[in-house]
Amino acid sequence: MARLVAMQPRQASPWASSSSPLLPSSLSEFSGAALSISLQKRRRTWQPKGALQVNASSSKKILIMGGTRFIGVFLSRLLVKEGHQVTLFTRGKAPITQQLPGESDQDYEGFKSKILHLKGDRKDFEFVKTSLAAEGFDVIYDINGREAVEVEPILDALPKLEQFIYCSSAGVYLKSDLLPHFEIDAVDPKSRHKGKLETESLLDSRGVNWTSIRPVYIYGPLNYNPVEEWFFHRLKAGRPIPIPNSGVQITQLGHVKDLARAFATVLCNSKAIKQVYNISGSKYVTFDGLARACAKAAGFPEPEIVHYNPKEFDFGKKKAFPFRDQHFFASIEKAQRELGWAPEFGLVEGLADSYNLDFGRGTFRKPADFTTDDMILGKSLVLQS
Amino acid sequence: MAAAVTSAAPALPSLHSSSCSLPPLTHRSLSFVAFTSPTITKLSSHRSSRHFSSGPSTSVLSIRAAAAAADKKRVLVINTNSGGHAVIGFYFAQQLLGSGHEVTVLTVGDESSDKMKKPPFTRFSELVSAGGKTVWGNPSQVGDIVGTAKFDVVLDNNGKDLDTVKPVADWAKSAGVEQFLYISSAGIYKPFDEIPHVEGDLVKDDASHVLVEKYMAGLSFSSWAVFRPQYMIGSGNNKDCEEWFFDRIVRDRPVPIPGSGMQLTNISHVRDLSSMLSLAVENSKAANGKIFNCVSDRAVTFDGLAKLCAQAAGRELKIIHYEPKAVGIDAKKAFPFRNMHFYAEPRAAKEIMGWSSTTNLPEDMKERFDEYVKIGRDKKPMQFDIDDKILESLKIAVTV
Numbered sequence: 001m002a003r004l005v006a007m008q009p010r011q012a013s014p015w016a017s018s019s020s021p022l023l024p025s026s027l028s029e030f031s032g033a034a035l036s037i038s039l040q041k042r043r044r045t046w047q048p049k050g051a052l053q054v055n056a057s058s059s060k061k062i063l064i065m066g067g068t069r070f071i072g073v074f075l076s077r078l079l080v081k082e083g084h085q086v087t088l089f090t091r092g093k094a095p096i097t098q099q100l101p102g103e104s105d106q107d108y109e110g111f112k113s114k115i116l117h118l119k120g121d122r123k124d125f126e127f128v129k130t131s132l133a134a135e136g137f138d139v140i141y142d143i144n145g146r147e148a149v150e151v152e153p154i155l156d157a158l159p160k161l162e163q164f165i166y167c168s169s170a171g172v173y174l175k176s177d178l179l180p181h182f183e184i185d186a187v188d189p190k191s192r193h194k195g196k197l198e199t200e201s202l203l204d205s206r207g208v209n210w211t212s213i214r215p216v217y218i219y220g221p222l223n224y225n226p227v228e229e230w231f232f233h234r235l236k237a238g239r240p241i242p243i244p245n246s247g248v249q250i251t252q253l254g255h256v257k258d259l260a261r262a263f264a265t266v267l268c269n270s271k272a273i274k275q276v277y278n279i280s281g282s283k284y285v286t287f288d289g290l291a292r293a294c295a296k297a298a299g300f301p302e303p304e305i306v307h308y309n310p311k312e313f314d315f316g317k318k319k320a321f322p323f324r325d326q327h328f329f330a331s332i333e334k335a336q337r338e339l340g341w342a343p344e345f346g347l348v349e350g351l352a353d354s355y356n357l358d359f360g361r362g363t364f365r366k367p368a369d370f371t372t373d374d375m376i377l378g379k380s381l382v383l384q385s
Numbered sequence: 386m387a388a389a390v391t392s393a394a395p396a397l398p399s400l401h402s403s404s405c406s407l408p409p410l411t412h413r414s415l416s417f418v419a420f421t422s423p424t425i426t427k428l429s430s431h432r433s434s435r436h437f438s439s440g441p442s443t444s445v446l447s448i449r450a451a452a453a454a455a456d457k458k459r460v461l462v463i464n465t466n467s468g469g470h471a472v473i474g475f476y477f478a479q480q481l482l483g484s485g486h487e488v489t490v491l492t493v494g495d496e497s498s499d500k501m502k503k504p505p506f507t508r509f510s511e512l513v514s515a516g517g518k519t520v521w522g523n524p525s526q527v528g529d530i531v532g533t534a535k536f537d538v539v540l541d542n543n544g545k546d547l548d549t550v551k552p553v554a555d556w557a558k559s560a561g562v563e564q565f566l567y568i569s570s571a572g573i574y575k576p577f578d579e580i581p582h583v584e585g586d587l588v589k590d591d592a593s594h595v596l597v598e599k600y601m602a603g604l605s606f607s608s609w610a611v612f613r614p615q616y617m618i619g620s621g622n623n624k625d626c627e628e629w630f631f632d633r634i635v636r637d638r639p640v641p642i643p644g645s646g647m648q649l650t651n652i653s654h655v656r657d658l659s660s661m662l663s664l665a666v667e668n669s670k671a672a673n674g675k676i677f678n679c680v681s682d683r684a685v686t687f688d689g690l691a692k693l694c695a696q697a698a699g700r701e702l703k704i705i706h707y708e709p710k711a712v713g714i715d716a717k718k719a720f721p722f723r724n725m726h727f728y729a730e731p732r733a734a735k736e737i738m739g740w741s742s743t744t745n746l747p748e749d750m751k752e753r754f755d756e757y758v759k760i761g762r763d764k765k766p767m768q769f770d771i772d773d774k775i776l777e778s779l780k781i782a783v784t785v
Contacts, residue, residue, distance in 0.1 A: 177689020178746060179649070246645035248726060250580055282583075286726070289578020327647065327686065333735065347579060 060084045060162070060268070063137040065122055065154075066144030068094045070222050071167065074260035075141065080114050082264070087116040087135070089128075101221065101357040125153040132157035139267060143167045148198040155206050163209045163273070165266055168196040170214045170278055170330045179250075180284070181330040183214075183276045204274065211272040213262060216280040216330055217323065219350065220256030221357035224365045227253065228351055230322045231294035232359040233368040240304040242376040244325050247288035247307050252329035254280030255345035255353065265341045272339065278330035281350070282343050287323065290347075297351030298360060308376045320372035458666055459487045461536040461562075463524050463553055465543040466493040466500045469616065470568055471623035474542040475505035475512070476659035482515040484663065489518040491530060493543055496521040505621035525552040528560065538666055540566040546593035547600055554601050564608040564669045565601055566662065569594040571613040571651075571678055571729040580649070581684070582729035584613075584676045598676070608669040612662065612679035615729060616722060618753055619655035626652065627753050628762065629721045630694035633772070635763040639703040641775045643716050646688035646706055649728045653681035654744040661731070664738045671737055678729040681744035687722065690746075697750035705781060712778045719771045 062079055066072050067088035079086045088096060096117045099108040118135070120127050122145075132154060139162055145151055155161065171193040174186040187197055203210035219228045226233075234241050262279040266272040285293060288305055295303050310320065335341050345353065358364070460481055464474035478488045490512060494500060501507075509519045522530040524543055539557045544550035550567065557565050573592035574582040588595050598611045618626050633640045658679045665672035685693070688704055695702035709716035709724065716724040734740035757763060 177686050177692060178683045180684070246647060248645060248647055250649065250726070283579040284581070285579050292578055327649070331682075333732070337736075 060138040061136070062086045062139045062141065062267075063089055063118070063132065063135070064141040064143060065089050067141075068096060068098075069224055070220075071218065071256055071259060071263070072141070072143045073098075073100070073222060074220075074257050075143070075263050076115060077111055078260055078264040079267070080111055085116070086114070087118050087137070089118045089120060089122065091121050092117070092119045101361060101363075122150055125149075129153040129157045137161070139163045139165065141165045141167075141263060142199075145199060147195040148202040151199050151202055155203075155208060161208060163211065163268065164203055165263060166196075166199060166203065166210060166212045167263075168200055168212045168214045168276070169193045170216045170280070170328070172197045172200075172214065173330070175326060179327055179329060181278065183278060183334050200276070209273045211266045211269075211274075212276045213259070213266070214276060214278050214330065215254055215259055216252040216278070216328065217254065218256050218259055219253045220354050223256070223354065223358070225322070226364075226366045227322050228294055228354050229359055229364050229366065231291055232298060232355060233364070234370075234373070235295055235298060235300040235303060236359075237368065237370070239370065239373060240306045240377065241291045242306045242308055242320065242373050243287045243291065244308060244310045244321050247305060248286050249323070249325060250284045250286055250327045250329055251290065251323050252280045252284045253290070253347060253350070255343065255350040257353075258343040258345055258350075261344075262335060262339070262341050265339050269339065275334075275338070277335040277339065278332050279335055279341075280330060280332055280343070281345070281347060282332065283347065284329040285347055287321075293347050294351055294355075297348045298355040306377060308379070312379070313372075313375055315372050315375065318369070318372050320376065456667070457486055458537045459535060460489070460538040460540065460666065461527075461531065461534075462488065462490045463527065463539070463541045463543045464490050464492045466498070466506070467503075467623055469622070469624040469626075470542055470614065472505050472617060472619055472621045472655050473568060473614065473658050473662075474540070475508065475621050476619065476655045477540065477542075477662045478512050478517055479515065480656075480659045480663050481666070482512065482517050486666075487516075488512070489520065489531065489534065489536075491520050491522060491524065491527060493524060494521060503623055505623060508621055524549065527553050528556045536560070536562050538562065538564040538566065538669075540568070540662065542568040544597060545570075547596045550597045551600060554597075554604055558604045558606065563606065564610075564666065565604070565606045566609070566665060567597060567601055567611050568679070569598055569611050569613045571615045571680065571727070572723075573613065574729065576725060576727075580726055580728055582678065584678055584733040602674070608673040610665050610672045610674070611676045612658070612665075613676065613729065614658055614679040615651040615653065615727065617653055617655045617658065618749060620753075620756055622655070625721060627690075627694055627750060628757060630691055631698060631754060631757045631763070632767060633769070634691075634695050634698050634700050634702060635757075636767070637701070638769060638772065639705045639776065639781065640691050641705045641707055641719065641772055642687045642691065643707060643709050643720050643724045644687075646686060646691075646704060648687050648722075648724065649684040649726045650687070650690075650722050651680045651684055651728050652690060652744075652746060653679075653742070654749050657681050657742050657744050660743070661734050661738075661740050664734070664740050668738050675733055675737060677734045677737075678731045679734075680729050680731050682731055682735070682742040683744065683746070684728040685746060687720075693746050693750045694754070696747070697754040705776065705779065707775050707779060712775050714771055714774060719775065 062084050064072050064076055064086065067076050068090050072088065076086050076088060090096070097108075097112045097115060099105070118131060120131060122128055137158060140154055140158070142151065142154070142164065145166065151164075151166075155164070170181060172187045172191055173181040174188040174191075176185070188194075189197060191197070200210075200212050203212070217227055218225070223229060231241065258281070259279050262277065266277070291303050291305055295301065310325065313320070332343070458481070460478075462474045462478055465471050474490060478490050481488045490509070492501075492506065492509075512519055520530055524541075536557075539553065539562045541550050541553050544553065554565060571582055573588040573594050575587045575589055577586075601609050601611075616626055630640060661677060661679055665677070691702055691704055709719060731740065731742065
């Protein structure tokens with residue numbers, strides 16, 4: 001797969017000079033085939049606690065809660081390619097399948113013909129319980145669950161459930177001056193993501209074979225959270241990028257395709273039972289650096305960055321910047337060491353993948369809204385004059 | 386502030402069931418005494434104990450017996466006579482002696498020089514008591530100094546450039562030394578927007594350490610390795626680190642921190658460096674040809690470090706942020722760390738040698754503060770000329 005060379009060119013020699021030019025090259029496409037073969041190689045014989053001994057390489061009946069918007073779009077393809085029977089549980093508001101940019105007609109038809117849909121509202125707990133009990137799934141991927149109460153009917157419906165794989169969040173970690181966050185670190189029971197924590201606790205208390213994945217910021221094509229999109233809108237409009245405070249705050253982005261691979265890797269993996277894994281990119285980046293990385297990835301000139309003090313403004317309900325204004329990053333070494341998973345996308349490569357398959361083709365989820373930018377820039381102009 | 390907040394906020398029960406059934410490891414601060422004990426503790430756990438976690442810590446220690454006669458190495462440490470790295474050789478020597486290896490420390494210069502009146506040199510008698518040899522001289526004459534003595538391992542913890550290290554490396558090669566280790570510096574990494582510095586990342590073209598690294602790589606030692614450290618704390622340190630913060634905190638002075646205070650750096654307990662070096666000696670095959678970031682596995686912000694120091698001292702903290710250029714002072718003289726993100730991670734050591742970090746800043750700072758008071762530095766009269774200049778420019782009065 002041809003890739004954009006990463007922002008820090010990695011050379012064979014550890015002491016290579018920095019004078020090598022970085023040339024954009026054609027971009028990777030998400031190829032499920034090669035990945036599924038390597039995933040199968042990593043399958044271990046797995047014996048779920050108290051349940052029937054299952055041949056780990058057999059096809060599983062999998063239900064994904066969600067699966068039509070972002071992570072699930074990529075994950076479901078991986079699982080179908082691996083030969084599992086995959087059902088998506090959604091209300092049907094978004095199309096069940098959509099052909100991805102760069103996806104061949106053949107691949108898409110193959111996927112579309114195999115994926116199944118269970119239409120329902122997961123908040124209708126009675127329906128969840130009866131419909132899941134009627135179907136009897138081996139494995140649940142809960143990609144869109146927020147509250148523990150949403151998971152109870154699923155567990156009630158499936159007493160023989162082999163594995164419950166949960167998309168949690170690194171947002172559960174207690175803020176700290178000592179970083180990165182490791183899986184053993186303190187969590188914050190008062191955080192915005194406490195529903196995720198409560199879900200993890202519930203899973204543990206119910207004795208289910210659970211695996212919890214904690215991503216940091218996810219990015220990639222089809223992202224419905226305006227992470228990279230926020231920068232791309234401004235770069236395209238030739239606008240300065242307003243970044244709060246010093247701009248040296250450090251964050252971490254993880255490509256959705258790498259995340260999907262991590263989710264697929266923990267399936268029927270005995271090592272992953274009752275384990276939590278941070279999943280994100282290999283390196284972290286400053287806010288200012290991320291603005292530059294987005295520009296580089298999309299082929300825009302280096303942006304003008306304007307720093308401001310958010311306390312001097314009242315943005316009302318609008319969000320002036322897509323990241324929490326603090327250092328926020330997590331170590332992925334546990335997943336690398338225990339699962340043999342590693343991210344394939346470097347930051348600039350990954351942003352380029354997102355740009356070339358999404359924003360750069362004219363698609364985005366949220367239209368540009370520069371209201372808060374203008375408030376910030378207006379004030380800084382006044383100060384300068 | 387993780388330690389403080391953990392105790393205040395009730396945390397959910399830990400969700401991480403451990404695959405091992407050992408009870409949580411109580412973190413003892415590893416004082417010098419521990420290093421002269423005859424057992425080596427090989428910290429092979431992937432889940433090292435951390436005091437700032439909510440759940441039960443899990444740690445697996447595999448205790449190895451003292452080095453068998455066959456594993457016993459004859460190690461020569463070429464040690465600098467000053468600066469932040471001086472303490473590395475001391476801890477390393479102590480750890481090796483504790484494991485039953487033979488150690489000679491060759492310190493640059495004269496035994497009688499004033500430089501030897503500062504730690505760690507003031508504690509070299511401990512090395513001698515433990516069976517080590519301490520000699521002084523010019524490393525370029527190492528062959529003459531050690532005479533016919535044979536060594537299996539040489540650590541150069543002195544030279545920053547090829548002129549200084551080349552004679553040592555050449556001698557080691559000709560004398561049949563099997564393993565050559567070099568203390569370089571994480572300061573040679575090129576700064577980028579992406580963090581952390583990882584082994585293999587680009588280094589500055591003009592960094593003198595780089596030429597040393599390349600040169601020794603080309604000498605075909607049976608095993609060679611490079612270690613790139615950052616900042617250290619630990620008893621016997623030759624250079625101020627946490628002391629800079631304690632000096633101000635105990636005197637109820639504001640702590641002036643340049644920039645936002647969000648800059649990340651890596652402050653390791655020197656025992657982490659020593660354990661990594663020892664692991665490389667004991668795993669010379671695995672360590673061969675490798676670069677290791679010789680640091681703990683956590684970064685701390687400048688503000689965070691100040692908070693930890695204040696917590697350790699049990700005192701109030703007042704941080705003042707300032708822009709060095711605006712005040713007209715040299716940040717290098719005003720603050721003990723470089724004024725930027727400077728953060729490397731020890732990924733190679735973990736992956737290649739199964740090394741784990743035991744630095745625990747909240748706990749380690751308590752031990753550091755105890756020593757700070759014990760030696761009477763809290764009572765020592767001090768001038769804070771640069772601080773005063775900063776505070777004056779910000780129109781902040783100091784009420785003492």
